[in-house]
Amino acid sequence: MATATVQPGTAAARGDLDRGLLRSMLLIRRFEEKAAEAYATGKIGGFCHLYIGQEAVAVGSIAALRQDDYLISSYREHGQALARGVSPTAVMAELYGKAAGTSKGKGGSMHLFDVSRHFMGGHGIVGGHIPLATGIAFAIKYRGGDQVCVCYFGEAAVNIGAFHEALNMASVWKLPVIFLCENNRYGMGTAFERVAAVTDVVEHACSYDMAAELVDGMDVHAVQRATERAVNRARGGGHPTLLEVRTYRFMGHSMSDPLHGVYRTKDEVEEQKRKDPITRLAAELQEAGVLDKDGLKALDVEVKAEVDAAVKFAEAAPDPEPSALESHVLAD
Amino acid sequence: MPTLTYRDALNQALREEMQRDGDVFILGEEVGVYQGAYKVSRGLLEEFGARRVVDTPIAELGFAGVGVGAAMVGLRPVVEFMTWNFALLALDQIVNSAAKLHYMSGGQVSCPIVFRGPNGSALQLAAQHSQAWDAWLAHIPGLKVVAPATPADAKGLLKSAIRDNNPVIVLEGEMLYNTKGEVPDGEHLVPIGSADVKRSGTDVTLVCHSKTVALALKAAEHLAGEHGVSAEVVDLRTLRPLDEVTLLASVTRTNRCVVIEEGWRHAGIGAQVVDVIQREAFDSLDAPVARVTQADVPMPYNKLLERAAKPSVEKIVAATRHVLYLD
Numbered sequence: 001m002a003t004a005t006v007q008p009g010t011a012a013a014r015g016d017l018d019r020g021l022l023r024s025m026l027l028i029r030r031f032e033e034k035a036a037e038a039y040a041t042g043k044i045g046g047f048c049h050l051y052i053g054q055e056a057v058a059v060g061s062i063a064a065l066r067q068d069d070y071l072i073s074s075y076r077e078h079g080q081a082l083a084r085g086v087s088p089t090a091v092m093a094e095l096y097g098k099a100a101g102t103s104k105g106k107g108g109s110m111h112l113f114d115v116s117r118h119f120m121g122g123h124g125i126v127g128g129h130i131p132l133a134t135g136i137a138f139a140i141k142y143r144g145g146d147q148v149c150v151c152y153f154g155e156a157a158v159n160i161g162a163f164h165e166a167l168n169m170a171s172v173w174k175l176p177v178i179f180l181c182e183n184n185r186y187g188m189g190t191a192f193e194r195v196a197a198v199t200d201v202v203e204h205a206c207s208y209d210m211a212a213e214l215v216d217g218m219d220v221h222a223v224q225r226a227t228e229r230a231v232n233r234a235r236g237g238g239h240p241t242l243l244e245v246r247t248y249r250f251m252g253h254s255m256s257d258p259l260h261g262v263y264r265t266k267d268e269v270e271e272q273k274r275k276d277p278i279t280r281l282a283a284e285l286q287e288a289g290v291l292d293k294d295g296l297k298a299l300d301v302e303v304k305a306e307v308d309a310a311v312k313f314a315e316a317a318p319d320p321e322p323s324a325l326e327s328h329v330l331a332d
Numbered sequence: 333m334p335t336l337t338y339r340d341a342l343n344q345a346l347r348e349e350m351q352r353d354g355d356v357f358i359l360g361e362e363v364g365v366y367q368g369a370y371k372v373s374r375g376l377l378e379e380f381g382a383r384r385v386v387d388t389p390i391a392e393l394g395f396a397g398v399g400v401g402a403a404m405v406g407l408r409p410v411v412e413f414m415t416w417n418f419a420l421l422a423l424d425q426i427v428n429s430a431a432k433l434h435y436m437s438g439g440q441v442s443c444p445i446v447f448r449g450p451n452g453s454a455l456q457l458a459a460q461h462s463q464a465w466d467a468w469l470a471h472i473p474g475l476k477v478v479a480p481a482t483p484a485d486a487k488g489l490l491k492s493a494i495r496d497n498n499p500v501i502v503l504e505g506e507m508l509y510n511t512k513g514e515v516p517d518g519e520h521l522v523p524i525g526s527a528d529v530k531r532s533g534t535d536v537t538l539v540c541h542s543k544t545v546a547l548a549l550k551a552a553e554h555l556a557g558e559h560g561v562s563a564e565v566v567d568l569r570t571l572r573p574l575d576e577v578t579l580l581a582s583v584t585r586t587n588r589c590v591v592i593e594e595g596w597r598h599a600g601i602g603a604q605v606v607d608v609i610q611r612e613a614f615d616s617l618d619a620p621v622a623r624v625t626q627a628d629v630p631m632p633y634n635k636l637l638e639r640a641a642k643p644s645v646e647k648i649v650a651a652t653r654h655v656l657y658l659d
Contacts, residue, residue, distance in 0.1 A: 070405070104438030113437035120404055121437060125428050131394045132429060135401020142357070142383065142407060162424075165394025172389070328439040329473050331497040 015290035021063060021220050022285060023299055025055035025278045028079045030300075030307045031088055032251075035078070035095055035109075038311065039255045044095045048109045051079035053250035056277035057182050058083040060223025061150060061245075064231055070140075070149040072120040072133050075110035076182075080152055081122070086114045088310035098317035105320045106328065118147075126187075127153060127160030130179065134166040137175035141238055148176045148234040150227070155244075156187025158201050164208075167242065171208040176234035178227065179242045182217065188253045189263035201244040210242050217247030218275045248272040333514040341483035341515045342372045342448075342504065345490035346410065348518070350380055353408060356494055357384040359399050360412030360449075369414045370450060370509050396422035396447065400429045400499075403445040408494060413449035416465045416503065422447075423468075430499035431474030446493045448502035451479070452543055452594045453642055455507070459630035462638075464595040466541075469501045470571040470604070476524050477571040479503040481545035483513040485569055488522030496524060503571075505543040527575035529582065533564035536588040536652055539579065539605055541568040544592040544624075544643055551648035559649075561656060571601055579605065580612050587618040588655045592643055597625040622651040 006013045032050045039048050051058065058079040062071070073080045081091055086102060094101025095109050102112045103122075112122040120136065123129035133151030140147050157163055158181065170177050181201045185192055193199045205212030211233055215226040223245055230241035250273055252258055260269045285291040291299070336344065350356045357380075362369045364377040364387040377385040388395040392413060399409035413419040419426070426447060433441045452464040470477045476498055480486040486504065493500035530545060531552050540548040545567045552563035566582050568574065583589050589609060591602035602623040609621055627641040653659050 072401075102438070103436060103440070106438050107436040111436040113440050115437070115440040120441070121433070123429070125424055128397070128424050128428060131397025131425065132401035132404065134394070135398035135403070136405050137401075138398055139402040139405045139407045142402070162393055162397065165389070165391040166397065168389060168391070169394055169398060328435045330476075331434050331439075331442040331444075 015288070018281065018285055018290060019299070021059050022278070022281050022291070023303060024059045024083050025220065025281065026300060026303045027088065027306065028055045028058065028082050029278060030303050031082060031092070031310070032078060034307050034311050035092070036251070036255065038095070044109065045097065046108050047075065048095070048255045049076040049253065050249070050251045050255070051076060053272070053276070054182060054184060054217065054247045055079055056220035056223055057217045057245050057247050060220040061180055061227040063224045064227035065150065066147070068118060069147045070118045070120055070136050071152070072129050072136065072149065073122060073152040074126070074129065074154060074157070075122065075124045076154065077112055077122045077152070078109070081112045081114065081119055084114070084117050084119050086112065086117060086119060088306055089313040092310040092314040093317050096314040096317065097319065098314055099320040099324065100317045104324065106324070127157035127162040129153070130157065130162050130166040133177050133179070134170045134175060137170060137177035138173065140176055141173070146236045148178060148231055150178045150180055152180050152182060154187060155181055155183040155185070155192050155201055156190070158204060159196060167204070167208040167210060167240070170240040171210050174238040175240055176238050177240045178230045178234060179240065181242065181244045182247055183244055184247050184249045186253070186263065189257070189261055191263065202242060205242040210240055212242040212244065215243055215245045217245035218277045218280060220277055220281055248275070333516060335512050336483050336515040337509065338483045338486050338511050339370060339372055339509040341487040342490055343374055344515070345487045346373065346376060347379065349491055349494040350376065350384060355406065356408045356410065357386065358410045358412060359386045359388060359395055361388055361390055361414050363387060363412050368412070373412065392418050392421040393425060396425040397429065399445050400425050400443060403443045404433060404441050408444050410446045410448060410494060413447065415461060415506065416449050416451040417461050417463060419447065419449065419465070426475070426499070427472050431472045434498070435474060442497050443499050444497045445499050446490070446502055447499065448490065448504060450506035450509070451503040452505050452507070453626065453631060456633055456635060456638060457631070458633040462631040464593070464626070466503060466571055466593065466595050467600045470601060475499050475501055475572060477501040477503065478524055478569060479542040479571055480569060481505065481508070481542050481567050483511065484515045484520065485522050485528070487515050488520045489524065489569065492521050492524050500524065503542060507543055522569065525570050525573045525575055527578040528567045528569055529564060529578065530567045531563070531565040533562040533586065535562045535586055536564070536590065536656060537582040537586045538563050538565045538590050538592060538648065538652065539568065540565065540592040541571065541601070542594065544594060547643060547645055547648060548592055550645045551652065554645060554649055555652055559653065559658065561652065563652060574604065574608065576608050576612065579608060583609055583613050584616040587616050589621045590624060590648060590651045590655055591621060592624040592648055594626055594643060596628055597623060598628065600625055619655040619657065622655050624648050624651050
């Protein structure tokens with residue numbers, strides 16, 4: 001399709017960027033809905049932690065990064081992988097445990113990797129990957145590079161020693177790392193305020209002489225702008241930042257947890273759903289005249305088709321060969 | 333050939349590998365300004381600077397993870413634990429990160445990292461500072477585990493560990509740092525996964541590694557002089573992967589075996605060695621395989637109790653006489 005050249009910084013260019021953000025969030029939403037369906041029918045096994053409700057966090061932050069920057073995440077990482085451009089077919093195939101999956105069917109939902117996009121995984125131990133992010137940033141500085149590393153984790157990881165050790169070393173050594181806490185208020189079924197003496201995660205930055213920002217995680221633009229500021233502090237200069245991004249998961253902790261469970265009320269979930277980041281951006285774009293109702297519908301149809309194709313691919317893709325069992329235990 | 337201490341042989345390996353490859357760096361508590369708690373990194377800060385010899389806070393989990401993260405993107409960290417006792421705090425990074433990244437990423441991520449430090453019993457350091465972690469670490473697929481007994485093997489195995497593209501655990505004998513031996517200059521590599529016959533013999537095989545090699549050699553000397561027994565001493569050197577070929581070649585010739593280790597008996601390294609022997613050399617055995625281990629207790633402080641807890645020459649001689657039916 002031929003398109004006119006769009007000048008950067010113009011309203012048209014901003015519209016295109018925003019449409020891209022919306023598409024990326026919609027892709028995650030529709031992907032996760034299909035993953036839930038496949039899980040319910042037993043096609044996806046193990047633990048499966050959905051990202052529905054939190055889409056603006058991955059999409060907004062990744063929009064602020066360069067292709068050669070690094071990302072590392074927890075086990076709730078489908079959203080970041082997709083926002084980073086990992087193909088939905090490879091992600092869905094991994095959820096299905098197929099050989100064509102991002103990790104050849106050996107990692108599953110919690111261990112998505114795409115080194116070609118500097119997406120360094122999918123890690124399953126709460127907080128365990130936060131020191132790895134400090135290490136990646138250490139390597140960047142060691143080599144004199146100007147990339148940054150963004151580390152995603154939930155607010156429950158803040159109670160883990162690894163978080164504090166990693167932040168301290170990042171600050172002492174002035175490393176280009178952004179610690180992005182997705183505060184969705186519950187560590188599994190435990191409300192943060194029940195187990196944390198300090199409930200504003202940003203305050204922890206004081207202990208490590210680190211810049212910090214509190215961000216509305218339902219506003220994709222706010223996330224993007226805050227991440228851009230953190231990137232500016234980190235790139236070249238090596239000043240880490242702690243971002244506390246307030247968000248909410250609309251689904252249970254994992255697929256084995258009911259929608260709202262006994263630890264939160266249905267009313268609370270419904271109230272949060274009124275802040276849906278996708279509805280919010282769609283409304284903004286409609287108001288700005290970037291996208292009308294038909295345009296929005298067309299975008300959704302396009303994204304759904306992409307996800308359907310991913311499901312179809314994953315369903316048909318072969319399992320790993322039996323010989324895969326013992327490969328990749330050790331590197332050559 | 334120059335004679336060096338075990339400590340200086342390790343130091344030489346670090347220096348040579350850091351000179352050879354700019355991606356190799358050292359990370360740990362007191363490795364720089366203090367020159368290493370056991371002086372293994374002596375002089376390296378002065379030669380390579382603070383960029384490559386990095387003093388860390390006392391945060392084993394954190395700095396082990398920093399090493400793993402750096403290795404994930406291609407650096408070759410050598411992480412020093414002041415002792416392996418403190419590395420328990422870092423086990424999540426060793427086991428759940430370093431050992432598994434290659435597998436769970438479908439081969440995309442490699443983790444070329446060395447975790448090294450003193451291991452095993454020391455002198456009157458009591459329960460928390462005097463214990464052997466060999467079996468714990470050798471249990472994990474995705475790791476390689478070496479435990480050199482001599483200065484030459486210490487240099488050769490550490491150099492091989494640094495060049496390996498996998499996480500390698502280097503268990504240094506805490507009581508071995510001052511021991512001396514001939515060490516080849518320059519390019520001396522001991523392959524990971526190869527055991528070494530430290531003394532040839534015909535009547536019984538003494539299987540050992542790290543500090544127990546010296547005990548086994550002394551026991552073999554005593555057995556030859558006092559009991560007319562010719563004992564072969566097989567130093568495993570690598571605990572994962574185990575060199576079953578060398579082990580079985582010896583046992584199928586001597587038909588008798590004693591396995592010695594500093595660790596506890598229950599689910600120990602010796603249990604694995606015995607499993608290999610009973611599976612692969614059952615028909616060669618003339619007696620059940622005996623084991624000499626630490627007593628099944630936390631290490632006591634009192635000198636006499638401590639001596640009673642550890643493997644000793646006397647215990648090895650007694651076990652050997654037992655498998656030879658000499659008692």
